[in-house]
Amino acid sequence: MKKIAILGSTGSIGTQTLEVVRENKDIEVLGLAAGNNIELLEKQIREFHPKLVAVWTEEKAKELRSRIQDMDVRITAGMDGLIEVSILPETEILVTAIVGMIGIRPTIEAIKAGKDIALANKETLVTAGHIIMPLAKECGVSILPVDSEHSAIFQSLQGGQHQAIKKILLTASGGPFRGKREEDLLEIKVEDALKHPNWEMGRKITIDSSTMVNKGLEVIEAKWLFDVSVDDVQVVVQPQSVIHSMVEYVDGAIIAELGTPDMKLPIQYALYYPERRYLPGERLDFWSLGKLDFEKPDMDTFYGLALAYEAGRAGGSLPTVFNAANELAVSQFLNRQIKYLEIVEIIEDCMRAHKNIQNPTLEQILETEAATYDRINSRR
Numbered sequence: 437m438k439k440i441a442i443l444g445s446t447g448s449i450g451t452q453t454l455e456v457v458r459e460n461k462d463i464e465v466l467g468l469a470a471g472n473n474i475e476l477l478e479k480q481i482r483e484f485h486p487k488l489v490a491v492w493t494e495e496k497a498k499e500l501r502s503r504i505q506d507m508d509v510r511i512t513a514g515m516d517g518l519i520e521v522s523i524l525p526e527t528e529i530l531v532t533a534i535v536g537m538i539g540i541r542p543t544i545e546a547i548k549a550g551k552d553i554a555l556a557n558k559e560t561l562v563t564a565g566h567i568i569m570p571l572a573k574e575c576g577v578s579i580l581p582v583d584s585e586h587s588a589i590f591q592s593l594q595g596g597q598h599q600a601i602k603k604i605l606l607t608a609s610g611g612p613f614r615g616k617r618e619e620d621l622l623e624i625k626v627e628d629a630l631k632h633p634n635w636e637m638g639r640k641i642t643i644d645s646s647t648m649v650n651k652g653l654e655v656i657e658a659k660w661l662f663d664v665s666v667d668d669v670q671v672v673v674q675p676q677s678v679i680h681s682m683v684e685y686v687d688g689a690i691i692a693e694l695g696t697p698d699m700k701l702p703i704q705y706a707l708y709y710p711e712r713r714y715l716p717g718e719r720l721d722f723w724s725l726g727k728l729d730f731e732k733p734d735m736d737t738f739y740g741l742a743l744a745y746e747a748g749r750a751g752g753s754l755p756t757v758f759n760a761a762n763e764l765a766v767s768q769f770l771n772r773q774i775k776y777l778e779i780v781e782i783i784e785d786c787m788r789a790h791k792n793i794q795n796p797t798l799e800q801i802l803e804t805e806a807a808t809y810d811r812i813n814s815r816r
Contacts, residue, residue, distance in 0.1 A: 438707065439526050440554075441467030441486075443518060443542060444533035446476045448638045449556040449582060449699065453531050454480060456704045459716065463707065467521035469534065469542075472496060478503045485509070488524060490517030515541060522546040529707060531582070532557040535640055536763055537756075537805055540564050540798065547571050554706040556582035558657045559763075563756040563801050565660030579661065580706040585654055586661055587702030588680035588693035593662070594710075596685065604658055605682035605690070607674040608733060609634050611646040614675060618737050624776035626769065634677040634697045643766045647779055648733065652744020653762075656755050659748055666748035671741065673731035678720065696720055740780040743787060753793040753804045760808040761786040768812075786811055 440457075444450045445468040457463045469490040470477045481489060481504055490512050491497050497513035504511075512520055515538075522530050522542040530546040531554040532539050539557035544567070546553060553572070555561070561568055572579050581587050585606055593601075612631050613621060629646040630639060637645070644650030655669045672682075682692040695701055696718045704715055735742040740762070747758040765782040768774045774782070786808050793800055 438463045438528060439466050440529045440531060440707065441465070441469075441488075441521050441524055441527045442531040442533060443469045443521065443539065443557075444471075444531075444535065445480055446470040446473040447533055447535065448641075449533035449703065450531070451476075452699050453533060453554075453703050453707075454484065456700050456707060457484065460704075460713065466527050467524045469518050469521045474500050474503065481507065481509055488512065488521055490514075490521045518542045519545045522551070523549040525549075527551060529554050529580075531703075531707075532560065533582070535559075535638065537563055537759065537802070540568075540801070543568065544571065544798070547575050547577050550575060550577060552578045552580060554580050554582050554703070556703075558583060558653050559759050561657045561660040562653050562759050563805075564798065565656070566751070566795060567798060569660050569663075578709075580709055581661055582699075582702050582706050583654065583657070584697075584699060584702050585681040586658060587705055589658065589662060589683060591693045591705065592681070592683040592691040596683065596691065598663070600685045600687070601662070601664065601668070602684045602686045602688075604662060604664060604669045605672050605684060605692075606651065606654060606658060606669050607672050607677075607679050607681050608648065608651045609645070609677045610673045610675055610731065610733075611648060613646055613738075614673065614731075616737065618777070621737070621777055622775075626772060629769075629776060633675075639770060640763075640766055643769065643779075644762065647740045647776075648738035649740040649744065649762050649780070649783070651733070652741045652747075653759065655741075655744055656748040656758075666745055671733045673733050675729050675731070676725070678725065678728060694720060738780075740783060743780070743783055747787065750792055751794065753796045753800060754787060754790060756796070756801050756804045757786050757790045757808050758783060760805040761812060764809055764812050782812055782815075 465484040467488045468486045471492050494513045497511050501511045530551045533556040537559045539560050543560050658669045677697045684690045747754045761783040765779040
């Protein structure tokens with residue numbers, strides 16, 4: 437019986453992870469952590485019977501305790517609660533599906549406790565990859581990518597030679613505004629940006645996909661996961677989202693992972709690696725598909741991607757500024773406080789104002805996040 441804990445169990449990746457658990461009969465969920473969706477979390481607790489559950493606020497913890505007082509499960513709260521779920525002694529794998537830099541501390545503590553990480557929290561590596569990857573190596577734990585593109589790269593590297601990598605081809609759907617020019621995006625509303633053509637995802641990542649900032653975050657994440665430079669990661673727009681990513685080797689061979697847009701595949705692959713298991717669902721039909729299209733990304737219109745490359749090349753604390761500015765700007769857009777095009781304008785403003793810190797400590801990373809938030813909030 438494989439024993440796991442999940443941070444972010446009520447989100448898109450978290451709920452799909454529990455679908456994988458439901459479809460297989462040999463995974464035990466010992467810990468769950470979520471934010472504010474207490475109603476769904478209660479249902480998950482009653483179905484999967486975890487030993488420990490964490491929520492973000494003590495107020496929500498109190499509400500949850502009242503709801504499940506008939507059950508033998510301990511409820512905790514805050515960062516201490518997240519960390520406690522992350523280091524449960526019996527667990528083998530921690531699924532980090534929580535959104536944002538809040539995932540850094542629990543991930544670090546889980547690695548120190550010897551847990552393998554099924555990583556769906558890209559902000560952890562974007563901002564603290566220089567801390568996370570050496571620590572994982574030192575502690576002998578695996579970082580198993582759950583993101584569809586990074587899982588595809590990971591799968592394409594199986595049986596290959598890392599020293600023979602020429603470049604990584606990171607695919608992107610192009611989002612709902614593929615082919616649009618800047619003037620077409622002036623009056624974009626929240627509802628427009630949330631209409632992704634291929635994937636069903638959480639609200640924040642869906643907005644990130646529309647601006648292509650998400651692809652920029654993935655470029656930086658790939659740098660750390662696969663020990664390459666950001667300039668060895670080439671973004672390729674593949675509108676059908678059939679090729680999930682590729683690896684080109686020095687001899688010219690390109691290995692790709694293809695499939696339908698289904699996040700349960702990378703989740704299940706991470707949980708059972710190196711084993712492959714049957715996964716129910718739609719299969720790719722090449723006769724129906726007919727063709728695959730490829731395009732170069734438009735980094736003028738979607739210049740958040742260009743800013744990501746800039747941050748990734750500079751390293752240090754600049755990727756934290758890129759990530760933090762985007763997190764708050766997207767939140768403001770979703771709350772209808774700023775316009776769509778202001779998201780990337782805010783990111784650029786914060787990057788230009790920042791004095792980069794090379795090899796920042798965790799404390800400096802969090803201070804940089806706070807300073808970035810202060811700069812954005814001072815604009816209002």
